[in-house]
Amino acid sequence: MRKLLFSTALTLMAAAAVITLVVADSSPFSEAASHRDAPLIKEDPTADNTDVYAFVSTEEGRQDHVTLLSNFIPLEEPGEGPNYYHFSDNVLYEVMVDTNGDAKEDLTYQFDFTTTIGAVTGSTFLYNTGPIGLPRSPSDPASQYTNLNQPTGYNVIVVHGDRRTSNSRSVLLSGARVAPINIGPASTADYEPLADAAVHTVGASPNDVRVFAGPRDEGFYVDLMGNFDLLNLRNPGVDTTSGFNVHTIAIEVPKSHLTAAGDSDGIIGVWSSASRPKHTVLQDEGGAPQVNGKWIQVSRLGNPLVNEVLIPLSFKDRYNGTQPQDDGANIADFIVNPGTSQGGAALVPLLNSVTGCTPTNGRVDLDLTLLKGIPAGTLGLPGTQDTQNPSGPATADVLRLNTNVSPTTGTASYSPLGAFGGDIAGFPNGRRAGDDVLDIDARAAAGAILHLLGAIDCEVSLGISDNVQSNDVEYLDHFPYLGLPHQGYNHEHDHGTGIASLAAMGMGLLGLALALAVAAPKAAGAVRRRIRG
Ligand SMILES: [Ca+2]
Ligand SMILES: [Ca+2]
Ligand SMILES: [Ca+2]
Ligand SMILES: [Ca+2]
Numbered sequence: 001m002r003k004l005l006f007s008t009a010l011t012l013m014a015a016a017a018v019i020t021l022v023v024a025d026s027s028p029f030s031e032a033a034s035h036r037d038a039p040l041i042k043e044d045p046t047a048d049n050t051d052v053y054a055f056v057s058t059e060e061g062r063q064d065h066v067t068l069l070s071n072f073i074p075l076e077e078p079g080e081g082p083n084y085y086h087f088s089d090n091v092l093y094e095v096m097v098d099t100n101g102d103a104k105e106d107l108t109y110q111f112d113f114t115t116t117i118g119a120v121t122g123s124t125f126l127y128n129t130g131p132i133g134l135p136r137s138p139s140d141p142a143s144q145y146t147n148l149n150q151p152t153g154y155n156v157i158v159v160h161g162d163r164r165t166s167n168s169r170s171v172l173l174s175g176a177r178v179a180p181i182n183i184g185p186a187s188t189a190d191y192e193p194l195a196d197a198a199v200h201t202v203g204a205s206p207n208d209v210r211v212f213a214g215p216r217d218e219g220f221y222v223d224l225m226g227n228f229d230l231l232n233l234r235n236p237g238v239d240t241t242s243g244f245n246v247h248t249i250a251i252e253v254p255k256s257h258l259t260a261a262g263d264s265d266g267i268i269g270v271w272s273s274a275s276r277p278k279h280t281v282l283q284d285e286g287g288a289p290q291v292n293g294k295w296i297q298v299s300r301l302g303n304p305l306v307n308e309v310l311i312p313l314s315f316k317d318r319y320n321g322t323q324p325q326d327d328g329a330n331i332a333d334f335i336v337n338p339g340t341s342q343g344g345a346a347l348v349p350l351l352n353s354v355t356g357c358t359p360t361n362g363r364v365d366l367d368l369t370l371l372k373g374i375p376a377g378t379l380g381l382p383g384t385q386d387t388q389n390p391s392g393p394a395t396a397d398v399l400r401l402n403t404n405v406s407p408t409t410g411t412a413s414y415s416p417l418g419a420f421g422g423d424i425a426g427f428p429n430g431r432r433a434g435d436d437v438l439d440i441d442a443r444a445a446a447g448a449i450l451h452l453l454g455a456i457d458c459e460v461s462l463g464i465s466d467n468v469q470s471n472d473v474e475y476l477d478h479f480p481y482l483g484l485p486h487q488g489y490n491h492e493h494d495h496g497t498g499i500a501s502l503a504a505m506g507m508g509l510l511g512l513a514l515a516l517a518v519a520a521p522k523a524a525g526a527v528r529r530r531i532r533g
Contacts, residue, residue, distance in 0.1 A: 038316035049301035070272035079488035099263035101389020103396035142175035179214025184489025217483035237467035242495030250480035269398035328395030357458035401430030
């Protein structure tokens with residue numbers, strides 16, 4: 001199988017023509033994303049990574065830059081005042097870039113936030129003391145919005161080398177304002193200029209860096225509710241995340257900075273993490289907790305869905321505390337050989353219970369797509385490799401981007417299905433704001449790449465979808481790309497609610513497979529026969 005992947009002349013791009021012929025049928029099963037990915041971090045939403053994006057900037061005149069987005073705070077209710085969600089003062093938020101393919105960070109952008117409670121007055125319960133207005137000195141990144149009673153500011157530190165031990169550190173931004181919450185017509189009637197005032201430019205073109213931090217629409221669309229009701233999918237699906245916000249850290253860096261940090265081939269690996277101090281001492285009478293000690297990583301994320309659905313419950317919390325460089329020893333077996341390492345209730349064996357053609361072990365396709373990078377010739381990307389390190393792959397769950405690929409957004413080549421849609425500028429070559437990573441990952445897990453390469457016969461894998469195919473909010477065509485946050489006063493959830501056509505089948509097929517896999521693994525064959533007739 002490995003030899004086939006490495007030597008095949010069939011590219012996924014070419015295979016896209018095949019896909020378009022067979023994806024018309026909706027599928028009864030899929031999986032969901034990184035929103036409540038592990039038990040411990042569920043208790044700490046302000047430190048909880050939801051999604052990471054990395055792509056060549058699509059904005060006109062910015063294609064010599066790369067945009068990195070890291071989202072936190074899952075399913076943030078827009079109207080949850082008066083103490084709205086904000087970045088935690090006691091969390092170190094970090095975005096890592098590996099430039100030389102060894103799964104160790106060469107560049108880290110550290111974001112350190114401070115929220116001032118009662119900046120205007122402590123004698124009110126309100127977040128703002130009047131309509132929130134533009135900063136008095138917009139060109140000064142530390143100048144805060146008027147009437148904002150809980151303003152947040154942040155520093156950005158750039159670290160070269162190991163982010164815990166390196167002495168190569170420089171301040172990129174200091175005391176910069178975070179975009180306020182979009183509260184409602186009385187407080188934030190004209191929200192967009194307020195958000196725009198939170199985009200900070202450091203340095204001069206063409207090597208300028210842009211930074212943004214603040215609330216955004218949750219750009220990841222998915223039917224979580226169906227997925228987690230024992231994988232009881234419906235068509236059309238319901239976009240569970242619609243009407244909810246996240247908190248986004250966005251940074252756009254010139255490719256020249258990546259080159260200077262050791263990138264010689266245009267291929268980078270990106271991931272994000274959140275860490276808290278090791279010790280927290282609660283204080284009597286409502287005093288602020290005292291924190292000290294080394295940083296303990298409590299959350300991390302690279303590729304979408306890995307910890308959410310491919311890592312077993314028994315390892316999820318540990319995953320969040322480990323580093324990509326150790327993924328080969330820690331998690332590779334869960335992803336490459338889920339059949340033997342996890343058993344019948346893991347996602348891939350469950351998919352096989354339905355398709356009957358999904359390999360449950362020896363998944364070199366998932367190994368390459370999620371952990372090692374895609375070797376030369378598979379997607380036909382420019383450069384010496386597709387997304388894999390030229391000197392040999394390092395096993396790590398990081399989002400790999402070949403920055404030599406020109407953006408397709410706004411062209412006929414664009415597809416939210418990325419390589420499955422014939423668009424090599426999208427996931428798993430980096431990830432853009434609108435990529436349908438649920439469908440892409442679910443199809444890949446079911447064996448679609450192997451099918452396209454001719455290694456297996458599993459056409460059903462190409463039709464897998466959660467039947468939620470678009471976001472509820474328009475993405476921006478400019479930095480920071482994710483849509484404006486929903487307003488607290490007026491917003492709606494459950495976009496795309498439709499008739500549950502699959503309800504006639506009772507429990508979703510995959511749910512049935514799950515029940516049988518847990519109760520009687522050998523019954524999987526019976527499920528397969530039932531479904532395939
Ligand atoms: Ca490195
Ligand atoms: Ca959304
Ligand atoms: Ca590189
Ligand atoms: Ca979808």
